[in-house]
Each structure stands twice: as structure tokens, then as C-alpha cells.
Amino acid sequence: MTHEIGEPLLRVRGMLKMFPGLVALDRVSLDVHPGEIVSVVGQNGSGKSTLVKILAGVYAADGGRVELAEGTGLHFIHQDLALVPELSAAENLALMRGTGAGGLAPFHDRRRSARARELVARFGPVFDVDVPVRTLTPAQRAVVAISRALDGWTHSANVLLLDEPTESLHRSEVDVLFEAVRRLAADGTGIVFVSHRLDEVLGLSDRIVVLRDGHKVADEPAHEVDETRLIGFITGAEDGATVRTAPVVSPPEPREERAGDGAPASPTALSVRGLHGASVEGLDLDLRPGEIVGVAGVLGSGREAVPSLLYGAGEASADIFDVSGQPYADRSPAASLGRGIAFAPGDRAHLGIVREFTARENLTLPQLGTVTGGLGRILSRRERAESDRLLTEYDVRPHRAEQRISLFSGGNQQKIVLARALRDRPRVLLLDEPTQGVDVGAKATIYAAIGRAAADGTAVLVSSSDAKELLAICDRVVVMRDGRAAAVLQGDDLTEHRLIAEGYGLP
Numbered sequence: 001m002t003h004e005i006g007e008p009l010l011r012v013r014g015m016l017k018m019f020p021g022l023v024a025l026d027r028v029s030l031d032v033h034p035g036e037i038v039s040v041v042g043q044n045g046s047g048k049s050t051l052v053k054i055l056a057g058v059y060a061a062d063g064g065r066v067e068l069a070e071g072t073g074l075h076f077i078h079q080d081l082a083l084v085p086e087l088s089a090a091e092n093l094a095l096m097r098g099t100g101a102g103g104l105a106p107f108h109d110r111r112r113s114a115r116a117r118e119l120v121a122r123f124g125p126v127f128d129v130d131v132p133v134r135t136l137t138p139a140q141r142a143v144v145a146i147s148r149a150l151d152g153w154t155h156s157a158n159v160l161l162l163d164e165p166t167e168s169l170h171r172s173e174v175d176v177l178f179e180a181v182r183r184l185a186a187d188g189t190g191i192v193f194v195s196h197r198l199d200e201v202l203g204l205s206d207r208i209v210v211l212r213d214g215h216k217v218a219d220e221p222a223h224e225v226d227e228t229r230l231i232g233f234i235t236g237a238e239d240g241a242t243v244r245t246a247p248v249v250s251p252p253e254p255r256e257e258r259a260g261d262g263a264p265a266s267p268t269a270l271s272v273r274g275l276h277g278a279s280v281e282g283l284d285l286d287l288r289p290g291e292i293v294g295v296a297g298v299l300g301s302g303r304e305a306v307p308s309l310l311y312g313a314g315e316a317s318a319d320i321f322d323v324s325g326q327p328y329a330d331r332s333p334a335a336s337l338g339r340g341i342a343f344a345p346g347d348r349a350h351l352g353i354v355r356e357f358t359a360r361e362n363l364t365l366p367q368l369g370t371v372t373g374g375l376g377r378i379l380s381r382r383e384r385a386e387s388d389r390l391l392t393e394y395d396v397r398p399h400r401a402e403q404r405i406s407l408f409s410g411g412n413q414q415k416i417v418l419a420r421a422l423r424d425r426p427r428v429l430l431l432d433e434p435t436q437g438v439d440v441g442a443k444a445t446i447y448a449a450i451g452r453a454a455a456d457g458t459a460v461l462v463s464s465s466d467a468k469e470l471l472a473i474c475d476r477v478v479v480m481r482d483g484r485a486a487a488v489l490q491g492d493d494l495t496e497h498r499l500i501a502e503g504y505g506l507p
């Protein structure tokens, strides 16, 4: 369905944005009509976030203009949803209206709660708006974020921009979010949806805009685009341009089945009993060398806390915690590194990188603590060659080892964090959302690198909200619910349906 009726609500013309030595957006134009859902896709670093940031007023453009039809409001939902987890939906909504400050103390303000219920009701069944949003399902949180983005505005017309909002949502939660988005579109709101998830893009959009290296290379009705053609636009294969993706490596072959669960075929690389900490409430887990074990579960199930707790990065207790058969009591990130345990966090902005350091320094980071003397000692030719090799292997763009990491796009930062964790072939590799926000080419590279690490004997743990990812690379998957392992799936039981059903506790 296309809604190109009347004038566009949002008209972007000749948008130009330059960073030192780089044109992030090269005269990009874009229209969004009332009721139209326009997706913007492109590889890591293609300019999507730069476009959103200019529209949000975070960056000033170097050229071009943005026009909004009279009376149109522009609203944003960013990837992290920007909710305060300890506050309720009602309080989060009040904060945005500016009525929250000073008024937060009375937790149950009736009018505030009634208003919040009214707002969320526009998007489906009403839920408890007075409990902390961290206890809501991710889909309910997304509804709070949408309600907040649109609340308090008196515009006669609206455009809503969603910047990778589904990254940590399960399939069924994505459906709830999309239902809300479709309702808004049906009421005449223009939607801009930025995402790496091509199946979602193809399922949701009326029109698809593709950016490549800062250029708009396609702007097509969605019904004229299939996945192959879309990947062609994204990578450059469609119009004969040089394909500059990472060498596309197929995901590892389906992994051969191991000995039945509970029968330790080989000594464990890591063994834990009764792990407690954060949202984990008593987890037993064995990781054997060469094995890739997935951890699934909805947000809040404990899934997201498992890798960091095993790494010693949070307060945790355990009845037994052994690494290669040896008790490991005084756990800390530094001690874990010393024992050959590596960790690539999902929240790279806070945990994975040192923002002030260059890409090269971040790639060599784990070793920094052990080197005495100044940075000069580390700047050996070998280190430079090594970081160059990793930037090429993981297709980090731009290929600038000496650029501050914070100036790379999100997906490219993620590639650097992964490259670092995988570089030293650790004994145990703990990964949280390893391909979140990463483009199609790099995903294949990362899966191949994980497969190689396992083939070399590394025990790998992958916590992920992406069921397809777990199915593609894992030998078995632990499904978390309420802080515990609700099920362990392997062999024929390891299906997308079972993963989701166990995650929700459905029959």
C-alpha cells in the first residue's frame, strides 16, 4: 500500500554532512507522506544515524534543508528507548511532559496514571502503568516510548522516526510494536524506520530508501524490492559498484551433535552451580571446549546478565565456579582475562570501549594493563600491523586505526569490540548480543570467527535476543525465564518456535 497522497509531511533536500576527511551524507533527499512507512537501510557507517541526528537537531548539516508541512511535529524513538528503568510508565510519561520534576514523589498520582493508561491504550491492551518500566515486557516498554514520543504534542500532523527500535525485541514483541506503528500510519502519521533487519523492513515498509557511503542509492516502493535485490542495493552489487563488504563467509556448517546433555564428554572450560546476581537467580551451566552454547530469554529473564556475571563484571555469588577444573573464587574482569576468559559486551557504549582511545588502542586494550611504560612501548610495528589486519578482516569503516573509536558508527564500534575479544583465541569467550546493529556482511564474518574460535577449542557462550542467530551457530541453547534455566534445547528440539515458547513459558 502506498500513500503518496498530497504533499509530503517531511521533505529532506540535498542533505550534506561532512566530518573531517569524510562525507557522511552526500546531498541526500527524502520525502515522507502522510500515512507512509519509509525504511532507511544501509551498511554500518552508511550515514543512517547521521541523518537521524540532523533531523533531531543533534548535528547541524553542512548543506541542504529540512522542510516540514505546516503544523507537522517530528518525534523520535531511539534504540535504547531512553526510558528511566526505575520509574513507572506513568512517571516516564510525566517526565517528558515536564510535569514530572518535583511531582515524582507521590508514586501513585491518580491523574497521571489515568492519563498514562489512556495513552498506552491507543496501542493495544492496557498494562500496569504504575510499576517500574524495567519490570514491563520489552514490547510494553516500546509502547511507553511511542506514547511518550507522541504525547503532549498538539500538532495536526506527525512524523515518527524509529532508529533501530527492535534490536533487543523478540519476534512476538516486534509484532506488537509494528501493530502500533501501523495504527499510527493508518491515522496519517508519517513513519521513518531505520533498521538492519531486512525481513522487518520488507514486511513493514511502503517505501525503502538505501544509503551507501553517504549516497542515496535506491528509493523504491517496497513491493518492488525483494531481499536479494535489497542486499544488492546495500552492498553495491545491484548497480555494479565494487562490493566492499567483508568477504562474505557463510555461517559455519550446522554443528555436529555432541554427547547427550548432562554427560560431560570432556572436562569443562567453565562450570558454575547456583549462580546468583543481577536478574540471575540460581543458574547451573557447563561450557566445554569447542562448544557454542546460546543463552536465550526475554529481557529481564536473566539472559542479558549471564555473560557479564560469568566474566566477574557484576556482584555475583555461586556455590561452585570452576575454570578448567580449578575453583575461581575472587572473580573480577582483570582476573578473568588472566584465566583466558574474554567478554564482548552488548552495551559497548558503556562497557566495551574507551571512547577517548583510537580504534587501534581499543583493539589492543586488554593488554594495556600489563604493559609498563608509556603508550610509546605499545606502539610497536607488530601492533599496528595486527590492528590493520583486524580492521580489514572485520571490514571496519573507515579503515582508520588512529581515529578515535567514538567517531566510528555504532556497528563499526561493535565490530572492533568483537575483533578484540576474538583476537587472542581465549579459553572461554562470553558474548552478549554479538551482532546487534551489525550489517549483513559483517554478521557472516563474525559468525565465521566464532566458529573458528570454537574449532580451535574455545568454549563460547552467546547471549542473544536473535533466535535465528542462536539457531545458526549454537550446539545447544539455555532458555532463561525468571532468572533460571527454564529449558536446555538441542538437536531436533532446537527450533525457533521452542525458543520463543520456552522463553514465555508457553506450552
Ligand SMILES: Nc1ncnc2c1ncn2[C@@H]1O[C@H](COP(=O)(O)OP(=O)(O)OP(=O)(O)O)[C@@H](O)[C@H]1O
Pocket (backbone or CB within 6 Å): 019, 020, 022, 024, 042, 043, 044, 045, 046, 047, 048, 049, 050, 051, 397, 398, 407, 408, 409, 410, 411, 412, 437
Ligand atoms: N562525530 C563524528 N566524527 C567523525 N566521523 C563521524 C562522526 N559521526 C559519524 N561519523 C562517520 O560518519 C559515517 C556515517 O556514520 P553513521 O553513524 O551515520 O552510520 P550508520 O549508517 O548509522 O551506521 P551503523 O549502522 O553502524 O549505526 C561513518 O563513517 C562514521 O564513522
